[in-house]
Amino acid sequence: MAAVLAAPMSRIRSRGWGGRIGYLVLAAALIYMIVLPLYRLQSLAFADGARGYTSQYGRDDIGEVIWTTVQLAFFSLVIAMVLGTILAFATSRLPRKFAFLRIVPVLPIVLPAVANVVGWAFLLSPGPGYLNAAMRHLPWWNHLESGPIDIYTPTWIIILTGFGLTSFVYLFVSAGMASISAEHLEAAQTSGSSTIGVFFRVVLPLLRPSLIYGGGVALLLGLGQFTGPLLLGSNTGVKVLTTEMYRRVSESPSDFAAAAAAGSPLVVLGLVVVLGQKLLLGDQTRFVTHGGKAFKSAPVRSRWAVATIVVYGIVALVLPLIGLILVALTPYWSSSISWGLLTLDNFRTLFQTSDIMDSVVTSVVASSIAVLFCVPIGFMIANLLVRGRRYPVIRLVADLVSALPLGIPAVIFGVGFLLTYTEPPIILYGTRTVIVLVYIVLMIPFATRLQMTALLALGETYIEASATSGASSFTTNVRIILPLMRPAILSAVALMFILLTHEFAASLLVRSPTTQVMGTRLYDLWANGSYPLVAAMALLMTAVTGLGVALAMLIGGRNVLDNL
Amino acid sequence: MSGITISNLTKRFGSNTIVDDLELTIDEGEFVVLLGPSGCGKTTTLRCLAGLETPEGGTISFGDRTVFDAKTHTDVATHRRNIGMIFQSYALWPHMTVRDNIGYPLKVRRKKEALRSGAVDKAAAMVDTGHLLDRYPSQLSGGQQQRVAVARGLVAEPDLVLFDEPLSNLDARLRDQVRTQIHQLHQRLGFSAVFVTHDQSEAFALGDRLAIMKDGRLEQCDTPQRVFDEPGSDYVAAFIGMGNRLVLTRHHEGWQTANGDVLDLGSRSPERGGADEIIARLRPADLHLHRAVEDAPHGSTVLHATLVTTEFGGRHYDVLVDVAGERLTLQADTREHGAWLPTAEEGAPVVVSFNPTDVRTYAADPARSAERESVAV
Ligand SMILES: Nc1ncnc2c1ncn2[C@@H]1O[C@H](COP(=O)(O)OP(=O)(O)OP(=O)(O)O)[C@@H](O)[C@H]1O
Numbered sequence: 029m030a031a032v033l034a035a036p037m038s039r040i041r042s043r044g045w046g047g048r049i050g051y052l053v054l055a056a057a058l059i060y061m062i063v064l065p066l067y068r069l070q071s072l073a074f075a076d077g078a079r080g081y082t083s084q085y086g087r088d089d090i091g092e093v094i095w096t097t098v099q100l101a102f103f104s105l106v107i108a109m110v111l112g113t114i115l116a117f118a119t120s121r122l123p124r125k126f127a128f129l130r131i132v133p134v135l136p137i138v139l140p141a142v143a144n145v146v147g148w149a150f151l152l153s154p155g156p157g158y159l160n161a162a163m164r165h166l167p168w169w170n171h172l173e174s175g176p177i178d179i180y181t182p183t184w185i186i187i188l189t190g191f192g193l194t195s196f197v198y199l200f201v202s203a204g205m206a207s208i209s210a211e212h213l214e215a216a217q218t219s220g221s222s223t224i225g226v227f228f229r230v231v232l233p234l235l236r237p238s239l240i241y242g243g244g245v246a247l248l249l250g251l252g253q254f255t256g257p258l259l260l261g262s263n264t265g266v267k268v269l270t271t272e273m274y275r276r277v278s279e280s281p282s283d284f285a286a287a288a289a290a291g292s293p294l295v296v297l298g299l300v301v302v303l304g305q306k307l308l309l310g311d312q313t314r315f316v317t318h319g320g321k322a323f324k325s326a327p328v329r330s331r332w333a334v335a336t337i338v339v340y341g342i343v344a345l346v347l348p349l350i351g352l353i354l355v356a357l358t359p360y361w362s363s364s365i366s367w368g369l370l371t372l373d374n375f376r377t378l379f380q381t382s383d384i385m386d387s388v389v390t391s392v393v394a395s396s397i398a399v400l401f402c403v404p405i406g407f408m409i410a411n412l413l414v415r416g417r418r419y420p421v422i423r424l425v426a427d428l429v430s431a432l433p434l435g436i437p438a439v440i441f442g443v444g445f446l447l448t449y450t451e452p453p454i455i456l457y458g459t460r461t462v463i464v465l466v467y468i469v470l471m472i473p474f475a476t477r478l479q480m481t482a483l484l485a486l487g488e489t490y491i492e493a494s495a496t497s498g499a500s501s502f503t504t505n506v507r508i509i510l511p512l513m514r515p516a517i518l519s520a521v522a523l524m525f526i527l528l529t530h531e532f533a534a535s536l537l538v539r540s541p542t543t544q545v546m547g548t549r550l551y552d553l554w555a556n557g558s559y560p561l562v563a564a565m566a567l568l569m570t571a572v573t574g575l576g577v578a579l580a581m582l583i584g585g586r587n588v589l590d591n592l
Numbered sequence: 593m594s595g596i597t598i599s600n601l602t603k604r605f606g607s608n609t610i611v612d613d614l615e616l617t618i619d620e621g622e623f624v625v626l627l628g629p630s631g632c633g634k635t636t637t638l639r640c641l642a643g644l645e646t647p648e649g650g651t652i653s654f655g656d657r658t659v660f661d662a663k664t665h666t667d668v669a670t671h672r673r674n675i676g677m678i679f680q681s682y683a684l685w686p687h688m689t690v691r692d693n694i695g696y697p698l699k700v701r702r703k704k705e706a707l708r709s710g711a712v713d714k715a716a717a718m719v720d721t722g723h724l725l726d727r728y729p730s731q732l733s734g735g736q737q738q739r740v741a742v743a744r745g746l747v748a749e750p751d752l753v754l755f756d757e758p759l760s761n762l763d764a765r766l767r768d769q770v771r772t773q774i775h776q777l778h779q780r781l782g783f784s785a786v787f788v789t790h791d792q793s794e795a796f797a798l799g800d801r802l803a804i805m806k807d808g809r810l811e812q813c814d815t816p817q818r819v820f821d822e823p824g825s826d827y828v829a830a831f832i833g834m835g836n837r838l839v840l841t842r843h844h845e846g847w848q849t850a851n852g853d854v855l856d857l858g859s860r861s862p863e864r865g866g867a868d869e870i871i872a873r874l875r876p877a878d879l880h881l882h883r884a885v886e887d888a889p890h891g892s893t894v895l896h897a898t899l900v901t902t903e904f905g906g907r908h909y910d911v912l913v914d915v916a917g918e919r920l921t922l923q924a925d926t927r928e929h930g931a932w933l934p935t936a937e938e939g940a941p942v943v944v945s946f947n948p949t950d951v952r953t954y955a956a957d958p959a960r961s962a963e964r965e966s967v968a969v
């Protein structure tokens with residue numbers, strides 16, 4: 029910690045080599061952690077005359093896999109962009125009485141992706157899905173034996189994925205909206221535009237930068253989508269590149285070279301997007317935050333806004349939760365609910381199964397340790413990015429490398445870490461350490477960007493005032509910068525804790541049969557068909573996350589989630 | 593410590609030279625005001641003194657201690673320079689009480705003795721903020737915040753106190769109040785100070801010496817009285833209130849305006865053999881308005897002008913007149929001129945007089961006057 033806090037700042041220099049060396053070590057560590065696993069994957073895929081590539085791309089179904097991947101990414105992106113933008117616009121137009129609904133669009137992130145997927149499976153599975161069963165009571169469907177909806181098809185996988193990405197798009201777009209001044213909107217309204225007119229003629233054009241940025245991130249997330257296709261599509265033969273990677277690694281003998289090759293298009297696209305954003309947005313320090321004259325202050329009452337948000341909340345959160353709760357309370361999953369048989373046995377089983385409890389502990393411990401490391405690492409990188417004008421090369425490297433884990437799917441890091449740490453010199457397979465390491469890597473973009481935004485908002489003057497008062501950069505960091513950044517740091521901690529306790533994709537690859545996290549243990553239950561236990565486990569995961577967030581709110585105040 | 597010496601100081605941002613070979617010495621206990629228009633490099637100079645910017649060339653010494661020397665790569669870190677700085681935006685840390693804010697320089701410099709002996713309370717009392725010690729900055733008015741910032745800047749008795757337009761965010765009344773307080777504190781404590789402003793009245797009130805900057809260089813550096821009486825250049829004259837400017841050409845023994853008035857500038861007339869075109873500078877208060885030449889006092893110099901606008905200003909009217917295409921401003925007493933001036937038409941002929949000893953003349957810079965004309969067109 030001390031080394032971090034002594035991180036030099038360009039204006040308040042510890043004028044010597046200390047800073048340069050510190051930052052060099054940081055950059056080297058980032059490259060080792062983030063780039064090396066990717067490099068090892070590629071060198072393996074190219075070994076033996078690119079055997080990995082020929083084997084993976086020589087398969088009969090490769091065309092279909094790529095086509096499914098692209099379709100999944102594209103259509104889920106469309107769904108997420110439309111829904112996310114509408115939601116952001118709707119939250120900005122909430123009547124004051126309903127202002128509390130603003131939290132609804134971000135609430136679904138408390139529900140883990142695995143829980144969301146299995147929750148919907150319980151509702152829309154063609155046979156015993158509760159919603160399907162209910163729909164079969166409708167006159168025009170009452171002849172059906174199963175269906176009418178089959179959640180295991182690509183269409184529904186796409187729809188669910190789109191829903192899952194909506195919160196992300198919402199976060200980007202609503203941040204963009206905060207920078208549109210209320211005057212723009214009032215000007216449009218006073219010149220006679222309707223709500224729809226304002227939306228299309230004023231809001232959308234002004235939002236274009238955040239839409240492009242958010243869309244880029246959502247596209248990458250869509251391409252790297254793993255949970256939905258794996259849980260829903262495995263039995264019906266729906267394959268995407270990420271599930272192919274998993275399959276190559278988990279079949280025996282595992283074929284890392286082919287897995288690496290399968291992931292390459294995603295790595296390349298991730299690199300292109302990260303570099304492209306760098307080029308398009310340029311130096312991010314130019315974007316110093318806009319004042320708080322926000323969009324939301326427009327005193328318009330729109331009933332449709334309330335309705336939209338309530339409907340979204342029901343679909344994205346309430347329905348899957350109901351599915352989970354119902355199944356979790358039944359002894360076995362069937363289309364008809366026998367209300368008399370509801371029981372808490374599943375939870376009891378859960379708590380009595382020691383390896384399940386171990387997975388909870390592993391999740392919480394690994395997530396907490398990773399977050400603990402990520403905050404100072406992110407603080408250092410943010411410091412370098414904001415104040416490191418004196419180290420242009422190190423700064424550029426740190427900027428690009430720290431953004432990679434957001435651009436490249438978690439599955440690929442999972443495979444890369446598995447490959448790197450099952451071989452000498454460092455063998456960590458089966459330990460919690462490797463889980464912590466991969467978690468740190470996955471969270472570095474979040475730790476960095478959130479703290480960087482806070483640092484930029486802080487400005488230089490408070491720091492300069494401290495230096496001119498005679499404080500060294502260490503003292504300034506401890507007494508001025510950290511206290512002032514506390515809310516932002518707590519927000520980052522809360523978000524990272526949520527994302528990590530939900531983590532599934534990378535964990536599935538680096539786990540071992542004896543070292544599991546909640547998500548992977550849930551997957552095993554799902555693969556075994558123990559559905560009531562899956563439901564109970566999903567609820568347990570949600571509860572653990574909820575507790576973490578509640579703790580963050582207790583320490584950091586209620587608006588911890590507002591800062592996201 | 594005895595005085596601060598800045599020599600050959602040069603600071604560039606990219607290819608723009610912002611501070612250009614600047615020379616300045618500040619005696620121990622002296623209060624130097626850096627005065628100049630926006631963008632001339634005052635803040636940058638101050639920040640170089642504080643070590644917040646790294647200059648490209650030159651040296652800065654505090655007494656016999658060199659804190660910056662480009663040649664030997666000496667660059668003493670800000671926190672080791674033993675300075676105090678007061679920012680335009682106050683920069684009080686919002687998470688600390690007033691007491692903690694003021695005590696911070698003592699705490700981080702480990703001056704435990706001073707902390708124990710009540711230096712914080714004393715500093716707060718000096719700027720009348722003793723009753724605010726347990727509040728947070730957000731609970732203070734702008735004037736109170738700036739006074740706390742002054743206390744924080746002075747509490748550790750630094751070698752040099754730097755002020756960057758500390759008064760410009762305050763309203764007029766508070767500005768006078770805090771200005772007076774700073775002046776008294778300086779007289780009592782005798783710290784060396786550099787005070788940046790673009791307000792001439794602040795500069796006159798506070799400075800032992802005024803350093804007037806233009807494009808990163810010192811244009812004149814002298815006592816307020818000397819700067820006021822003998823502005824060293826047309827630029828300085830314009831900046832310290834001699835807003836009225838007349839271009840004159842030599843005409844036999846006198847000087848002629850563009851509309852043909854020949855003026856006798858008396859002792860202020862440049863010697864023969866000098867430039868044939870000069871710029872005359874006059875303060876608005878030194879110009880007098882008359883309806884006819886006969887009304888002008890004996891011995892004064894007279895100009896024919898036409899009326900442009902009149903604005904009521906209480907005791908006086910602010911009057912804008914035109915002399916051969918040059919606009920002059922002056923003040924006309926309400927009692928004396930109230931009968932005719934408010935109803936006078938635009939374009940009405942009037943007469944302006946001044947005492948030749950009040951005029952200051954400068955050789956016209958041909959390049960500059962050409963530039964001005966092209967801008968005016
Ligand atoms: N960090 C910087 N990068 C590039 N240019 C800068 C930087 N800081 C200042 N400048 C430029 O240097 C010039 C002088 O700036 P400075 O802040 O010293 O002016 P000033 O005399 O204090 O003006 P003001 O009265 O408006 O405060 C300006 O043209 C400004 O644009």
Ligand SMILES: [Mg+2]
Binds near residue numbers: 635757
């Ligand atoms: Mg300035």
